[in-house]
Every structure is written in structure tokens, then in C-alpha cells.
Amino acid sequence: MSDTAITLIIGGGFTGLFTALHLSRLGYDAPVVLIDQSERFIFQPLLYELLSGEMKPELVWLRYEELLQGSGVTFVQAIVQAIDLKQRQVHLTSSKCYSYNQLVIALGSTTGYFNVSGAQEHSWPFRTGEDAVALAHHLRHCLRQARQTPDRAARHTLLTVAVIGAGPTGVELAGTLADLLPAWYVELGGNSAEIRVVLLSRDSKILEGDVNRPIRKAALRGLQQRTVPVEYLLDAEVTAVHANQVEFQRHNQQEFLTAATIVWTAGTTVSPLIKTLPLPELGRDKQGRIQVAPTLQIPGFPEVFAGGDCASVELNPLPATAQVAYQQGAAIARNLKAISQGYSPRPAHITLRGSFLKLGVGDSAANLFDRFAITGKLGNLVRQGTYLDRTPPLGLNLPVITGWLSSEAWNRSQSQQAAPLVRWIGGMVITTLLVGSGLLGWRAVEPQQFNRIWQPTGLPVLLDRLLPSKS
Numbered sequence: 001m002s003d004t005a006i007t008l009i010i011g012g013g014f015t016g017l018f019t020a021l022h023l024s025r026l027g028y029d030a031p032v033v034l035i036d037q038s039e040r041f042i043f044q045p046l047l048y049e050l051l052s053g054e055m056k057p058e059l060v061w062l063r064y065e066e067l068l069q070g071s072g073v074t075f076v077q078a079i080v081q082a083i084d085l086k087q088r089q090v091h092l093t094s095s096k097c098y099s100y101n102q103l104v105i106a107l108g109s110t111t112g113y114f115n116v117s118g119a120q121e122h123s124w125p126f127r128t129g130e131d132a133v134a135l136a137h138h139l140r141h142c143l144r145q146a147r148q149t150p151d152r153a154a155r156h157t158l159l160t161v162a163v164i165g166a167g168p169t170g171v172e173l174a175g176t177l178a179d180l181l182p183a184w185y186v187e188l189g190g191n192s193a194e195i196r197v198v199l200l201s202r203d204s205k206i207l208e209g210d211v212n213r214p215i216r217k218a219a220l221r222g223l224q225q226r227t228v229p230v231e232y233l234l235d236a237e238v239t240a241v242h243a244n245q246v247e248f249q250r251h252n253q254q255e256f257l258t259a260a261t262i263v264w265t266a267g268t269t270v271s272p273l274i275k276t277l278p279l280p281e282l283g284r285d286k287q288g289r290i291q292v293a294p295t296l297q298i299p300g301f302p303e304v305f306a307g308g309d310c311a312s313v314e315l316n317p318l319p320a321t322a323q324v325a326y327q328q329g330a331a332i333a334r335n336l337k338a339i340s341q342g343y344s345p346r347p348a349h350i351t352l353r354g355s356f357l358k359l360g361v362g363d364s365a366a367n368l369f370d371r372f373a374i375t376g377k378l379g380n381l382v383r384q385g386t387y388l389d390r391t392p393p394l395g396l397n398l399p400v401i402t403g404w405l406s407s408e409a410w411n412r413s414q415s416q417q418a419a420p421l422v423r424w425i426g427g428m429v430i431t432t433l434l435v436g437s438g439l440l441g442w443r444a445v446e447p448q449q450f451n452r453i454w455q456p457t458g459l460p461v462l463l464d465r466l467l468p469s470k471s
Helices: 014-025 044-052 127-149 153-158 168-189 213-224 324-338 376-389 398-416 420-437 439-445 447-457 460-467
Strands: 007-010 032-036 041-042 061-063 075-076 080-084 089-092 096-099 102-105 109-111 160-164 196-200 231-233 236-244 245-250 253-258 261-264 268-269 290-292 303-305 311-313 354-360 363-368 374-375
Touching: 007 014, 014 032, 014 102, 014 324, 044 127, 044 168, 044 376, 061 168, 127 153, 127 168, 127 311, 153 160, 153 420, 160 168, 160 253, 168 196, 168 354, 213 245, 213 354, 245 460, 290 303, 290 420, 303 324, 363 376, 363 447, 374 376
Parallel strands: 007 032, 007 102, 032 075, 102 303, 160 196, 160 261, 196 231, 290 311
Antiparallel strands: 041 061, 080 089, 089 096, 109 268, 236 245, 245 253, 354 363, 363 374
């Protein structure tokens, strides 16, 4: 493209997408182009719900074209081949080249295998919508095979799942599978007690060094309360992954775990593109991420911003979580708008609301502001409600947001016949979110119009249950 006035965003995760949507909301004048190699945006914190079927794909895994409809942002599905910071150009594998005036690098991270032999070839990743769909298909295939396998040892292998890595992804996935697989197997006429879910970690504790440490005890307790309790292999350093087998060192002994399903959640690494950027030695942190200024600009390249998993803020490193990434996207958008108006960019202020862990189907732990810990069904409601509050509210149409809300948070609590107090607290959580979006005001002023438009989502019924009329 010969037009160099465009603002180019590469990477459509939370930082990239929220930058684009907030620019649209702010009335940003320059053309905005968002490039991502995928057709769909995956709401990663709810990837487990996509795997389990607790939420429909159209509520968790949405096309960028739908999210950006009416925003004025141009979406391009393509693979970035190279970034030329000096020439202000981004080259695609299709041979197309974009010149830019402002650039936002939001490439996130990729699965890190850390040179473990066979890990990439013989394990399943769990980061994208495609990963979740493929894993679910594989697991169902293993269960069907197990039902047709009379040999006990072969059936044992088919019904064993090894999750490598006891960080938040590993813990959440193990808990979900420990509820999900027994249910699927029983549907096939199998014995759920034969299912094994094993969590392996090189650390001596789960969630070691993670932002979720304050709810570690709740996580340990929750994982043991699943349909089949999650098993642990701690202090276990995986040295190789083979077909249907994990090899590891523990207490100076070589050991093996046989499993037909091996899922790798042991860490991430920066995108290969980040490694090619011409940055000074101090321009990266120990993990290879871009060191950015408090304004999220790259030192030496003030026209380039970076955020999310591929960036680290100087003197203030932040956890690689969705809540950090989307706030950085909003901050980048505000600074781009300020620069376009001749003002100076401002430091990004990130607020950590707490941490959340999915512990099983319909069960979560929520740590709010390091002050309140909520678990169980209500914890699940708070977790999903908080994520709903930070779904892409500017491009994602509100019926989809309330679809998330009504299909999961309310229906699940209703199915359990929640106690009045729990229903009241859950209602207050949901109500707080809805007040923020202005929906309650609309309902009060134009009730007939509100009911007509929102009837397909079930929201009017939800609000009638939570906030019944006084008449």
C-alpha cells in the first residue's frame, strides 16, 4: 500500500482487538487495519467452555468480521512475514506490503516446548479454538475406542490423560476434563471410575509463581472434588514425550506415564517475529519480550506500540493475562488518539481486579482484589460475569454478551436450585454488570422496545427473575 497514513495493528488477540475497537469508539480519523492469521477471535479465558460444550462456539469463538462490523476497521486475514521498523513496513507471506504511520504490535505468544524431545510432535496444544475442537474430537475418539477394547491395559492407556504444566491453563484444563470425560464415557456405557487425569509439573506446587497463588488451596481442594479426582505428579521434569508416553525425572529417578492423550500447557514463548526486531540488548526482557515504555511505546520507535504477551513494561512487569492485555489495548488507543490531536501520550494505568480459575464444569474459584475468595457455583458466576464485563463491548453485539450471561450463569444456577441468598448475590453481580452497560435504564424507560429487541436472547426473562417488579 502506498498510503503511509494508516494505523496498522498486527495480532488480533485481546490487545490488538481492543485497540481497534477503542479507536473506533474514540472517532480516530486515520484508517485502521487489523491483521491476524486466524479468521476468528477466541475468548481464551472461556476456551474450556468451548471444549466442554458449556458455551456455544458462536458465543466464545467469533469471526473478526462480525466483531468489527460497523467499526470502520479493516480486517485482513494473513500471516505476517517480517516487520521493518526502520522503513515502517510490514510484509506478509502473500508478498503484500503495508506501509504505516503508526504500528501496534500485539502478536501475543506461542506454545513453548523448550527443546523437550518429542513434545511438539506427540502432545496437544491448548491455546486456540482450533486446538479445543481438535482435542475434543480426539478425546471422544479415545473414549469410543476404549468401549470397544476388552484388553485392560490398552483401555487404561486410552482412558488416561496427561496434562503437562501446572500453571493456570493446566489446572483449569485438568479440572474441566476430570468432570467432562467421565460424563462423556458414561453416555457411551463406560465406567467413569476408569478415567484418569494426571497433572505433571516440574515445580513442587501447582500454580507456583503465578498470579493465582492466593487461591491455590481452593484449587487443590476443587481438583480433588471432581467426578474423578485429579492426580498429581509434582517435582516431575518432563524429559521427552513419545507416542502415548511421557518420560520424566523425579527424585533422581527416571519414570514413565502411559497416556493416549498428552496435553502440553508447560509454558509459552514469544513469537518468532519478535526475535527478529532490531532492538538493542536492553530492549528485551529475560523472556525475550519487547521492553516498552510506560506509554507502551517502543524506545527509539515512538510510532510503534506493543502490548499483551509480547511486551513487558519497564520497571513494572505485569502478568500475562487477558485483563492486562485488554486494558493495554484501550490505553494504546487513547494514546494514538492523543498523538493524532497533537497531545503527548500518557502512561498506561492497569488495574488488576483479581484472579480466576475454572476448577471443573460449572465450578470456579474467584479471588477478588486479593480480599475475597469465592468458590463453587457462585465463583463460576463471578468468573464468567467478570469476563463478560470485559468482552469486546464496542464491537461484540450485546445480544451475544447476554447470550453468554443467560445461557451459562443463570441457567446453571437455576438448574442447581440455588439458595435465595446465593441467587441474590449472583443477581447483584449480574445487575452490576448490566447497569454499567446501560441496559437497565433502557428497560426502565422503554420496556416494550427493550423486550421486543432482546427477547431472542432471553435477557428480559433473566432480568424479570433477578429483579422482579414490585407490583
